[in-house]
Amino acid sequence: MGDPKIIEVKESVFADNNREADSLRKELKEKGLYLINLMSSPGSGKTTILSRLIKDLAEDIKIAVMEADIDSDVDARRIDEETGARVVQLHTGGMCHLTAAMTRQGLEALSAEGYDLAVLENVGNLVCPAEFDTGSSINVTILSVPEGDDKPLKYPLMYQVCDVVILNKMDTLPVFDFDLEKAKENVHMRNPKAKIFPVSAKTGEGFEPLEAWVREAVAAWKERV
Amino acid sequence: MGDPKIIEVKESVFADNNREADSLRKELKEKGLYLINLMSSPGSGKTTILSRLIKDLAEDIKIAVMEADIDSDVDARRIDEETGARVVQLHTGGMCHLTAAMTRQGLEALSAEGYDLAVLENVGNLVCPAEFDTGSSINVTILSVPEGDDKPLKYPLMYQVCDVVILNKMDTLPVFDFDLEKAKENVHMRNPKAKIFPVSAKTGEGFEPLEAWVREAVAAWKERV
Numbered sequence: 001m002g003d004p005k006i007i008e009v010k011e012s013v014f015a016d017n018n019r020e021a022d023s024l025r026k027e028l029k030e031k032g033l034y035l036i037n038l039m040s041s042p043g044s045g046k047t048t049i050l051s052r053l054i055k056d057l058a059e060d061i062k063i064a065v066m067e068a069d070i071d072s073d074v075d076a077r078r079i080d081e082e083t084g085a086r087v088v089q090l091h092t093g094g095m096c097h098l099t100a101a102m103t104r105q106g107l108e109a110l111s112a113e114g115y116d117l118a119v120l121e122n123v124g125n126l127v128c129p130a131e132f133d134t135g136s137s138i139n140v141t142i143l144s145v146p147e148g149d150d151k152p153l154k155y156p157l158m159y160q161v162c163d164v165v166i167l168n169k170m171d172t173l174p175v176f177d178f179d180l181e182k183a184k185e186n187v188h189m190r191n192p193k194a195k196i197f198p199v200s201a202k203t204g205e206g207f208e209p210l211e212a213w214v215r216e217a218v219a220a221w222k223e224r225v
Numbered sequence: 226m227g228d229p230k231i232i233e234v235k236e237s238v239f240a241d242n243n244r245e246a247d248s249l250r251k252e253l254k255e256k257g258l259y260l261i262n263l264m265s266s267p268g269s270g271k272t273t274i275l276s277r278l279i280k281d282l283a284e285d286i287k288i289a290v291m292e293a294d295i296d297s298d299v300d301a302r303r304i305d306e307e308t309g310a311r312v313v314q315l316h317t318g319g320m321c322h323l324t325a326a327m328t329r330q331g332l333e334a335l336s337a338e339g340y341d342l343a344v345l346e347n348v349g350n351l352v353c354p355a356e357f358d359t360g361s362s363i364n365v366t367i368l369s370v371p372e373g374d375d376k377p378l379k380y381p382l383m384y385q386v387c388d389v390v391i392l393n394k395m396d397t398l399p400v401f402d403f404d405l406e407k408a409k410e411n412v413h414m415r416n417p418k419a420k421i422f423p424v425s426a427k428t429g430e431g432f433e434p435l436e437a438w439v440r441e442a443v444a445a446w447k448e449r450v
Contacts, residue, residue, distance in 0.1 A: 041267045042351050042380065043372025070352065072378040094382065096321065096352035124379065125352050126267050127295065127321035146371035146394065147268025153297035154349065155267065157319065169371065172400055 004076035006089045007109040009068075009102040017132055021100035024107075024135030034117045034221040035103075037136035039158065041151075042124030044144035045168040047075045048201040050119055054083040056211055061218055064112040066090055066120045068098055075121060086110065097128035100135040116218050126155040130162075137221055138163060145169040145176050149183035152190045159190035164197070166210065171200040229301035230313045232334040234293075234327040242357055246325035249332075249360030259342045259446040260328075262361035264383065266376075267349030269369035270393040272300045273426040275344055279308040281436055286443055289337040291315055291345045293323055300346060311335065322353035325360040341443050351380040355387075362446055365389040370397050374408035377415045384415035389422070391435065396425040 028035050038046050047067070054063050064086040067075040076089035090106045092098065098106075103120055112118050120136060122129040130139075141162040143151050146169060152159040159165065165187050173180070180198065187194050195213065199206035253260050263271050272292070279288050289311040292300040301314035315331045317323065323331075328345055337343050345361060347354040355364075366387040368376050371394060377384040384390065390412050398405070405423065412419050420438065424431035 041349070041372075042376055043266060043369075069379045071381050072375070074375050074378055094356075096350075123352065124266070125321075125350055127348065127350050128353065131319075144268075144371065146369065146397070147266075150297070150299050151267055153299055154294045156296050172371070172397070175397055175400055 004073050004080055004087060004089050005109060006073055006091060007106060009090045009092060009098070009105045017099050017101070020104070021133035021135040024100050024104055025137065028135070028137065029221065032222040033112060033115055034218045035136040036117065036119045037122060037134045037139045038119055038142070039122045039129045039139065039162070040124060040142035041126050041144070041147055044124070044142045044147060045201045046121050046124070046142060047078055049142065049166060049168060049199070050121060051079060051082045052201055052204065052207060053211065053214065054079070054085045056207060057214060058083075060215065061117050062115040063117045063119065064110050064115045066106040066110055066118065068092060068106070068121060068123050070094055070123065086112065086115070092123060096123055096125050097132050098122055098134050099132050103134040103136070117214070126151065126158045130155075130158040138217065140164040140166065142166045142168050143183065145172050145178045149179050149186060152186035156190055159187055159194070162191065163193060164195045164213070167196060167198040168201055170198050170205055171203050229298050229305055230334060231298055232313055232315050232331060234315045234317060234323070234330045242324050242326070245329070246358035246360040249325050249329055250362065253360070253362065254446065257447040258337060258340055259443045260361040261342065261344045262347060262359045262364045263344055263367070264347045264354045264364065264387070265349060265367035266351050266369070266372055269349070269367045269372060270426045271346050271349070271367060272303055274367065274391060274393060274424070275346060276304060276307045277426055277429065277432060278436065278439065279304070279310050281432060282439060283308075285440065286342050287340040288342045288344065289335050289340045291331040291335055291343065293317060293331070293346060293348050295319055295348065311337065311340070317348060321348055321350050322357050323347055323359050324357050328359040328361070342439070351376065351383045355380075355383040363388060363442065365391065367391045367393050368408065368412075370394040370401050370403045374404050374411060377411035381415055384412055384419070387416065388418060389420050389438070392421060392423040393426055395423050395430055396428050
């Protein structure tokens with residue numbers, strides 16, 4: 001598609017974010033568009049995981065992507081080149097997180113009518129994005145092996161608000177001091193009901209259960225309440 | 226020392242942070258205490274680098290440490306157990322960054338009179354900490370190999386405000402798609418005068434030039450202007 005579409009999203013200062021988020025979520029439910037808010041540290045593999053998911057699920061699920069960053073469009077370019085999926089790059093103007101209003105602006109630019117799933121790749125940051133409801137159907141976070149198994153201890157809110165935790169870069173387990181059982185325990189200390197999927201976005205290891213969960217979640221969202 | 230000292234640092238709402246930072250920096254200059262503000266993504270190796278630096282420099286430089294996190298005291302415990310250095314744990318009450326006023330509270334709790342170097346290990350976050358002058362003598366950031374060489378493209382301000390960039394986990398270069406030359410180029414695009422030190426905190430590779438720089442910087446700070 002050539003250069004990716006870049007949207008400068010702006011925070012609306014007077015908005016009540018929680019109300020805006022609830023209203024957006026309701027609209028998305030009516031449209032049957034499932035929205036995943038994907039959060040993590042910088043460099044934990046958000047884009048690589050997403051790229052593999054899109055390719056694996058392409059036949060069954062129509063996926064569109066919003067890549068949020070403070071600057072650059074490297075992630076939107078990657079998604080476009082690797083998957084051909086519909087993608088827009090959101091620039092936050094230096095902001096460390098996305099609000100529901102910003103997410104709405106992104107969705108409007110994305111125009112994902114008729115799509116099943118939209119993924120918002122949030123700014124790489126374990127602190128601020130967790131504080132703002134984006135209106136997503138679910139929050140998902142990634143913890144990569146090189147980051148260490150203690151992250152849920154240091155960034156409690158991120159793990160409290162995420163019901164799905166992907167443990168990425170499992171292929172590098174022999175290289176790092178990362179205790180898989182300890183990691184799971186730390187995640188569940190913050191959120192006992194969190195589903196945990198250990199994967200390697202590089203090798204594809206562990207993607208089957210993760211993809212089964214995505215299919216199921218997207219299908220459940222389309223069912224009338 | 227048993228349980229590390231935990232300080233709940235609070236932001237003073239009305240403070241002019243830049244003025245507070247300049248005033249703190251001036252006081253530290255008069256005391257001859259060099260303050261490094263160490264920033265990075267979560268899990269890039271701030272504590273491991275620090276632990277090695279303290280041990281290697283122990284004979285020549287008296288180092289005290291402030292570990293900032295939203296929750297937990299794992300880093301302060303590690304520094305204490307591995308190095309025996311004077312250390313306090315700062316809790317930010319959910320805050321994503323430290324201000325100069327918070328740093329001052331940490332320094333008061335640390336009581337590092339007669340020390341040569343204090344290191345503030347900031348909250349793991351590539352966005353917000355870069356926006357607040359802590360009053361430090363210098364800002365240092367770490368980019369670890371697993372995070373990818375594109376981080377300076379996505380988090381411009383962090384690289385603009387840091388004059389020293391440590392590239393960590395160099396021992397894992399064979400495992401990841403990380404282009405060292407590209408990484409240096411991306412850093413220098415944001416800050417042409419940034420000094421870059423490729424190291425492995427695990428193996429000790431590359432620490433000699435980094436430690437030579439620390440010695441030099443600490444000595445220069447003690448010289449009267």
